[in-house]
Amino acid sequence: MKHIKIITYKLTSFWLVSLAAVAFIFLLCAVMSFVQLTSRFQQNKVAELESVIVTQYQYNGSQQLTTWLPIVLKAYNTESFILQSDKSIVFEYYAPTEHKQQSVNHYQFNLDTVDNLRAELTLPPPFKMYQFDWYELMILLIGLVAIVLFVRYGFKWLGKELEGVEQIAQRSKMVLQGDFESAKSFTRNGRPRLINRAITKLLVELDDARQERGRLDQFIRANTFLDPVTEIGNRLFFENRMDALCNDSKMVAHGVIFLVEFDDDALLHVQADSEADRDYLKQIVSTLGKLLADFNETIFARRSQLQLAIVVPQISLAEADSLADRLLNNCLLVQHQHINNHANYLHLGAAFYKAGDILQQALEEAELALRAAQLQRINTWFMYDKGAVDQEIAKGSVRWRSFLEHALVNKRFFVFTQVIKDSDDSLLHYEVFSRVKDNQGNEIRATLYIPMAIKCGLMPQVERQVLEHVLFKLMPQNQATYCVNLSLDTLVSRAFIRWVKSILLEHRPLANRLIFEVSEDIVIKNQQHPRMAQTLTMLSKMGAKLSVDHVGKQVVGTQYIQTHAFDFVKLDRSIIRQLHERPENQLYIRSLIGGLLRSKAQVIAEGVQTLEEWQTLKILGVSAAQGNYFTHSLTDTI
Structure with a gap:
């Protein structure tokens, strides 16, 4: 942008200098023409005076010169005039001292008469004798003002036009830098306007294309990792996330695995995915999602058509027990019209794991806990191996705060x-x-x-x-x-x-x-x-x-x-x-x-x-x- 501004200033300066140079040349030519014309006019007047003196001298002699010649010389603004005949002065004239000019023009000429007359005439420069009238000064002033206004208007017009070009360049720079949002919102009066509108249209289409690409990207991932009915993770999503919790197939932190399964005999038509069953599963997922919102890094997926899997890392054993109870009770509150046996259609199995446990073993323990809950033939939940608790996990919040503050100080x-x-x-x-x-x-x-x-x-x-x-x-x-x-x-x-x-x-x-x-x-x-x-x-x-x-x-x-x-x-x-x-x-x-x-x-x-x-x-x-x-x-x- 600095380069464009420098070029703009140089172009504007060149335009002003060029205009001033043209005006100066015209003014110089006018002055030279004025001086030349006035000088030629004065020479013509001198020639006329010479002719008049010769004519009068031939007819009237030197006696009549003092009568009429001073009046003529004064009209010519003559500084001095000397008429000689063979080294004798026939007539001389000198203007008053206060009217004399510092610079004068001298003319010497011989009169074509029998007495060998020779005249010396001194006149002021003709252009100094010219006096401007008020209307001429007014015309000159109006011309100067018009020139100044025209130059100022031209400067503003040129600056405005070049400013539009600068805005186009600035907007193009934003596009090259990848700042598309700023370039899109930069909708000033860029010129040429056709180019400015073209850039705006391309940026809008680019934004639409990026959004469409984002929607396509999300669609691809959704169809790969999401269950189409419940819109939560599918089995592939669950396996990927569980692998991320492991290092060499061993859990890197403690947590709990919940398996929620509907009984196929008690809950009819679920596998058919009828509209009523779809709505029911969506309500179950929404209910469970609200309960899990308070926990970080939770994994929630539909592991099979009748089974939902929930993994909550970094949770204590007491919190896991409380959460299992709430999960089951909130699911039982959701009504479904095709349930045959309301006392035995929903079961929850839980397995608490700690760091170092084998992933496959933790999943198998959750499956065993689910089977144990189903064997009781009532809507209930069962926790597998409550004794597998790391001592550090059992620390209370107060003890943790005290321990962490002490670790920070030391x-x-x-x-x-x-x-x-x-x-x-x-x-x-x-x-x-x-x-x-x-x-x-x-x-x-x-x-x-x-x-x-x-x-x-x-x-x-x-x-x-x-x-x-x-x-x-x-x-x-x-x-x-x-x-x-x-x-x-x-x-x-x-x-x-x-x-x-x-x-x-x-x-x-x-x-x-x-x-x-x-x-x-x-x-x-x-x-x-x-x-x-x-x-x-x-x-x-x-x-x-x-x-x-x-x-x-x-x-x-x-x-x-x-x-x-x-x-x-x-x-x-x-x-x-x-x-x-x-x-x-x-x-x-x-x-x-x-x-x-x-x-x-x-x-x-x-x-x-x-x-x-x-x-x-x-x-x-x-x-x-x-x-x-x-x-x-x-x-x-x-």
Whole structure:
């Protein structure tokens, strides 16, 4: 834009200088013509005077010259006149002193007479004798004013026309930078107007195409991972999500599995999926969804035509018992006209698992609990193996708060990093993870203490301590980039926002080596939260990059990725697990990458375990990955 403005000023200046030069040339020519004409007019008058003197001298002699010649010379504004005859002065005339001019014209001529007369005549310059009248001055003034007004109007007209061109150029620059929303709203008086209208139409069609692509992408995922009747996850979705909760087929955190099943004998026509049965299942799903809304990371899917599966991670045993009771009772409140036996048509089986348990074993225990509930031949629920409870899980909220506050004061949190490599197996950046040590020096996993820190409202303090370690201990050791996860409480915390803003302003070069990561679930559920969006925008403007992880865990549109201008999009491990054997997941990844083709977002896969998964990801176009396949890691203590 600066280049266009410079060209505009140069063109305008050239136009004004050219106009001034033309006016100056015309004025100079007029002055020269005026001087030349007045000089020629004076010469003609001198010639006439010469002829009159010769004629009068021949007829009347020198006696009559004093009678009429002074009057004629005065009329000519003569400075001096000398008439000589053979070195004797016949007649002389001098104008009064106050009428004399500093610059004069001298004329010498010989009179064609018998006495060899010779005359010397001194006259003032003829153009100095001309006096402008008031009407002539008025005409001249009106002309000058007209010229000034015309030049001013021309300057404004040219500036207005060139301003329209500048607006077209500015709008085109927004399009090239990928800022389509600003370019679309930038509908000023760009000229040529035809080009401006063409750009507006293309931007509108591009926006429609992007929305249609997002709808197509969501449609593909919905038909791949969603049940068409209940619109919750299907069996494939459930298996993917359960795989994401495991590491080498072992659960990484504690939780509970619920299996809700309708009795086929008591509930007729369910398998036929009649309209009444569809409405009934939708009401059941809506009822259960409301109960599960208070829990994070919940998995809710239709495992079979008569069975619903619910997995609630990070829940205590007492909470699991209470939730099982509420799930069953709320389902029984939903009425269905085809139920034959109201006392025995709905059963719930639950299995509580802890970290390290085998996934298949936990599912089998949930199936056994469901069969145990069905054997009682009443609407009831049954919990399998209540004794399998980790001691750390049993801590109450008060004890957790006391423990976490003590760990913050004594700085018992420590971090370790996991490498993220690009498709050329080169280091892209590190992702930072954290753990905490208890009083006995044992490590407590983040999956265990983070839910309790969120409940206690201590996540901003924990993540601040982690970020301090990254900024002042890890970054000085090398020039690598580090990715730090942020929770919703941290993103909306005024104290944390003020602190991170002051730190990044003080250490400006470090901001370019930071990536702040937020979960897709947080972004989707809090899109209308103004403070979260402001925090993300502030971090981006200060030079840090933004990343969103766990993408693909939910079936949602991807428009938010471009809305918040994320630099990295991290696929959830549930999509990556056994990817080379799952064409549905490959279809989803292709669709996602195609939808992000025109954005700056870089797609990264998390949880890569095998070479086959990594090769498949590179074929699909994923640019980077992390996981146990890349064995490099670094551990540090705060």
